[in-house]
Amino acid sequence: MTARPAWAGRNYLLLTGATVIAGLGSSGAMIAGAFAVLASGGSPTDVGLVAAARTIPLVLFLLIGGALADRLPRHRVMVAANALNCASQGLFALLVLTGDPRLWQMALLAALGGTGQAFFAPASEGMVLASVSGEHAGRAFAVFRMGMNGANIGGAALGGALVAAVGPGWVLAIDAASFALAGALRAFLDVSEVPARTPGGGILHDLRDGWREVAGRPWLWSVVVQFSVVNAVITAAEAVYGPLVAEEHLGGAGPWGLALAAFGAGTVGGALLMTRAKPRRLLRTGTLCVFPLALPSAALAVPVSATTLTVIMFGTGIAVEVFAVMWMTALHQEIPEEKFSRVSAYDWFGSVAVVPVATALAGPVQDLVGRPAALWGCSALVALLTAGVLCVPSVRHLTRRDTAPSGLPAATPAVEHSPPSGVAE
Structure with a gap:
């Protein structure tokens, strides 16, 4: 069994694992959401409306999400956003599995998902790179992206197959579970040595x-x-x-x-x-x-x-x-x-x-x-x-410049690792 790289500390593994899990669920859910709209009698235009309902709050709240993530511990913002995504996808799955979902209900839940992404994305940027030393940052981020992209490809393929086999509702339920698990992993990030943030002027x-x-x-x-x-x-x-x-x-x-x-x-x-x-x-x-x-x-x-x-x-x-x-x-x-x-x-x-x-x-x-x-x-x-x-x-x-980054202290070698004090895209 190959030992993990010396630069891949606890926080890096937690962040990468959470991103892979969430990516597997979300890629399939994108397909499931479209087919859920069509299965409820919606038109291609309705599919576009539900997709737009997710995009609009993403645009509206991104800047606020970025400012908030610089005022609060970023991992807490990420966990809260994952919880919102879990709840919205879980309700979406419940509607599809138990009844006849209305277009406005699906659009509202998609909008909640977009809101969660608006707060999650700025908070998550840089967390992976901050969990390793500067000289390893490029390699660490490349490995992280490789896992994320692989999860997106595999999730889309698996999601499409599952939609055909068991229907979109169960795929949406799997996505909700993936957000729950990803949020749980991120909750275990060790940020004890990160300096407390001092709020600015608003x-x-x-x-x-x-x-x-x-x-x-x-x-x-x-x-x-x-x-x-x-x-x-x-x-x-x-x-x-x-x-x-x-x-x-x-x-x-x-x-x-x-x-x-x-x-x-x-x-x-x-x-x-x-x-x-x-x-x-x-x-x-x-x-x-x-x-x-x-x-x-x-x-x-x-x-x-x-x-x-x-x-x-x-x-x-x-x-x-x-x-x-x-x-x-x-x-x-x-x-x-x-x-x-x-x-x-x-x-x-x-x-x-x-x-x-x-x-x-x-x-x-x-x-x-x-x-x-x-x-x-x-x-x-x-x-x-x-x-x-x-x-x-x-x-x-x-x-x-191969210097140690600011932020979450870099991981030490795995064989003598002490807990560090931390995209997804």
Whole structure:
């Protein structure tokens, strides 16, 4: 039996295990939620409404969640958010299993789930990296991401099979149980040596302080702006245009699902690569790896064969995972620990705020200019914004420093481990 790495201390194992468990449940629940709406007689539009009901509170409460996580112990915020998600998914499962759920009930429970995610996400960012020493941070986060991505892939596959075998209600119940178990694991994090947080001048003061941290770092706000558009157009291309192209040119849902699975496999491969690689120029390396994100939209615009698209999606998954590791390493290195969650909240807000607008406009844009032109436009925006970010000097020059991070003390070697005093994405 292989011993665990010396840098993988108790808190790191608890955080990683909780994320894998929650990811297995949540990935299947995304499929189950859609099929629960359809099984109750809902239309595809109703499915979209329930999905939007989850996204809207996520956007509304992210910044408040980030400020709160910098005022309270972050692991307590994470556990409370997990409890809210457990309750909302448990009620959703109960409605589906015992009766005829109404659309407003499902939308309300989805909104509660989005609220939990809004408070959980900023609190969780940086916790994994803070649980290991600086020189091991990149490798630790890569292993963490590999487990998270593997859980997402496996959870989606298992969830789809279980929905077909036993129905969506039981899959939602499993997700509720996974949140309960993940929250229990996070409750056992040892934060005894973390300095007590001193509340500032209020939530609004903390939000302004977080904004100053973002606005004062060109490398930070330029990437946040970049991904506010990049995430939006990629989501529109994959959620709206991709299935249409697959139906008309690639052979239907099967080849499209295989291409998406290849992307997920690529992220696991990218995480595995980053357990070994330690590029010195963090953001220059990461930003160069954003360029491949323009390829799937271009491939759909042509359109290429299903086999070629699958290969492109696999390579894109590798590239985006390299960026993710580099980005989180840079944030953890440069942002003061006591302000990390509110800065992370601005990062998350930029990533999700424009997505609903882009998906809503995808159809009208296709009607106006045609689907190929719309897809080429998605590719062009990704490439142009990425090239623009590379023009920012601090993006090109930000250098890795292998120093111990602030925050939760780093883990000591497992053989002589004393309790340390700590994304998911």
